[in-house]
Amino acid sequence: MKTKLHEVNRVNVLNLIRAQGPLSKAELAEKVQVSQTTVSTILAKLMKEDYVMEEGTGDSTGGRKPVLYRFNPNKAFIIAVSLRNSSIQMAVLNLSGERKNEMVYQVQNVKGDAYVEHLLKSLSLFVHPILESHSKFVGISIVCPGVVDAKNGVILYNAKLDLYQIELKQRVEEAFGLQVFVENDLNALVVAEKLFGDAPYQEMLYLSIDEGVGAGLVVHDHIFRGYSGSAGEIGHMSVVPGGIGCSCGNQGCLENYVSWPAIYARILSGWFTQQEGGAIVARADFNPEKVTAIHFVEAACEGDPFALKIVEEMAEYIAVAITNVLHFMNPQAVILNGAHVVNNEPLLAILREKIEKRAMNIVQKDFEMRQTALGNDMNLLGALAVLLQDEMQVGKYNVFLRQQNG
Incomplete structure (x- = not known):
């Protein structure tokens, strides 16, 4: 038991310094709820292992200025x-x-x-x-x-x-x-969202809508994998009964309606069959093969009718999936990621409206939906x-x- 407690304290000291450092011994002892002597022992070992380094001194509260300790990322x-x-x-x-x-x-x-x-x-x-x-x-x-x-x-x-x-x-x-x-x-x-972003949630759905559609689930602050490791295959949730056939063997899968390949195909179909989507294709110098997700997002944000028509369709399908998850899993938050989703303000606004109308009030209590905070190197x-x-x-x-x- 003593060894286990020491391991817990060591891990918590190291990760506090990594996330919040530089910190003093007194600050670490207060946050981890152990004595400064215990913190000193742990710091000595972490410094010997080269995980932690001294970095100057902090402000004095009446006595000697405290030594500060920081994480060594190298x-x-x-x-x-x-x-x-x-x-x-x-x-x-x-x-x-x-x-x-x-x-x-x-x-x-x-x-x-x-x-x-x-x-x-x-x-x-x-x-x-x-x-x-x-x-x-x-x-x-x-x-x-x-x-x-x-x-x-x-x-x-x-x-x-x-x-x-x-x-x-x-x-x-x-x-x-x-x-x-x-x-x-x-x-x-x-x-990564919890370590490098801003996602302090114990129950969370991380929904990625990109080349494909999938999700990561956090339950009680831990990744939920399911029995065979396949939890999170939300892209294969049916949102259109009897809809488009999918490679998984199902029909009407979310992925076939909202992934970037599906949206790109929708743009090309509109352009070649109805001469719709000029505002999107124009951003690619009228070369449809060079249309990117960014072109689509820009057109939607500027109010292009065809782009907004696609956004409305996307929001309907995504809202069905998220509402199902809210009722089944009751997460604190849904974090969205994907090149044609992030910064797509019309999509996010419509999606929030549809979820608010569909989901029970109890599962919307303190619920948040936000974009990823990780940036391009996620x-x-x-x-x-x-x-x-x-x-x-x-x-x-x-x-x-x-x-x-x-």
């Missing part, structure tokens, strides 16, 4: 990898998420074993020159869409990339001799968050700490 570095349907992004990050290198490798429609081989080849090109000049790497963290067995590092199911039962952790560790972490991208983003931060959670036990004892400070 204690170690990770190689963060984000697998996408169309590209593979890699970067070297320190423990605060600062990038040292970055590369993006295009996938060019390869799938299955060919995709894995492309990943290993791209990793080799990226990793080997770095390893020769650097010795402080703690591991490779890979995030990817689909159903993932995070404990064993296996991609269980990804229909779009034709990846099934891929023992990715084992293959990458054998190739590069580094510890490897593999996690579902949205589960990783949920953790997938890389997700990869870092996965490693921080394992390597530094970030968030492991948050409930304990909250109770102590409550």
